[in-house]
Amino acid sequence: MGNTRDDFNSATKELLANRVGRRCSNPACRKLTCGANSNPEKVTNIGVAAHICAAAQGGPRYDASMTPEERKSFENGIWLCQSCSKLIDTDITRYPKELLQSWKQLAEQTAILEVETTSATPAFEKDKELVQFYLECFDRPAFQDDIYQEGRMEDFDKAIEDTLIALNTGVLRTRDGSILKQADGKSSIQNSLWREKLYTIADMLTAIRRRLKIAKKEKAYSTYGTGEDVAYCFYDRELAEWFNSTREEILKILSSICKEAGLRELHFRKRRYRW
Numbered sequence: 240m241g242n243t244r245d246d247f248n249s250a251t252k253e254l255l256a257n258r259v260g261r262r263c264s265n266p267a268c269r270k271l272t273c274g275a276n277s278n279p280e281k282v283t284n285i286g287v288a289a290h291i292c293a294a295a296q297g298g299p300r301y302d303a304s305m306t307p308e309e310r311k312s313f314e315n316g317i318w319l320c321q322s323c324s325k326l327i328d329t330d331i332t333r334y335p336k337e338l339l340q341s342w343k344q345l346a347e348q349t350a351i352l353e354v355e356t357t358s359a360t361p362a363f364e365k366d367k368e369l370v371q372f373y374l375e376c377f378d379r380p381a382f383q384d385d386i387y388q389e390g391r392m393e394d395f396d397k398a399i400e401d402t403l404i405a406l407n408t409g410v411l412r413t414r415d416g417s418i419l420k421q422a423d424g425k426s427s428i429q430n431s432l433w434r435e436k437l438y439t440i441a442d443m444l445t446a447i448r449r450r451l452k453i454a455k456k457e458k459a460y461s462t463y464g465t466g467e468d469v470a471y472c473f474y475d476r477e478l479a480e481w482f483n484s485t486r487e488e489i490l491k492i493l494s495s496i497c498k499e500a501g502l503r504e505l506h507f508r509k510r511r512y513r514w
């Protein structure tokens with residue numbers, strides 16, 4: 240016995256390739272994997288039917304609990320270009336089974352959307368461009384600082400409002416109210432899961448603004464210092480923690496979209512100090 244390989248048969252390979260439009264399934268790559276060879280009878284193919292869990296013992300992501308049939312099944316394969324198929328095997332911590340499965344699912348959805356859409360620009364590229372715009376809108380202190388150090392609460396609230404408007408309408412305003420950049424609102428996102436996540440983020444932003452309004456009315460915090468050096472003390476520590484954890488969760492959801500889109504991710508900064 241020893242080292243047998245559970246390779247895909249050619250029908251499975253064809254199925255893997257065709258279900259993603261013969262493009263690499265890595266969302267950051269999306270390279271077309273075949274084209275005309277100078278020999279009129281040949282096709283140049285740089286696509287690989289890669290194993291999600293390795294075909295043989297000792298390989299990347301090998302799962303001993305799988306049967307040989309499962310190992311060579313369509314479910315265990317992903318269509319990639321040659322360089323991405325090497326990439327996923329060099330670092331199994333960075334490219335775990337779950338990530339590859341989500342790549343595959345996304346690539347399949349994208350392929351059928353491209354078939355359905357009449358537009359010249361593929362749906363995925365349009366979505367990615369919009370997500371990139373939203374990402375810029377979230378890259379600001381209001382999504383980085385501990386609530387105790389947010390500066391003026393009015394400015395914080397304004398920043399959250401501006402971000403919400405950008406997400407809803409695609410218009411990003413500057414502090415003085417002039418329009419900085421115009422894109423489309425979140426309803427234009429074609430990927431249904433991404434759109435659902437962006438709606439969730441919008442709900443959370445609205446909740447932050449509402450909760451802040453109540454906190455102000457109920458004088459739930461006191462202010463120390465003046466101008467830029469203002470700091471806040473919340474009498475209700477759990478409430479202060481909620482403002483932090485909610486923003487952290489928002490960035491987590493946003494990052495999960497960015498990861499699939501092959502964009503950089505934003506993270507809520509570590510607390511600088513606590514009282």
Ligand SMILES: [Zn+2]
Pocket residue numbers: 263264265268269270319320321322323324
């Ligand atoms: Zn690739």
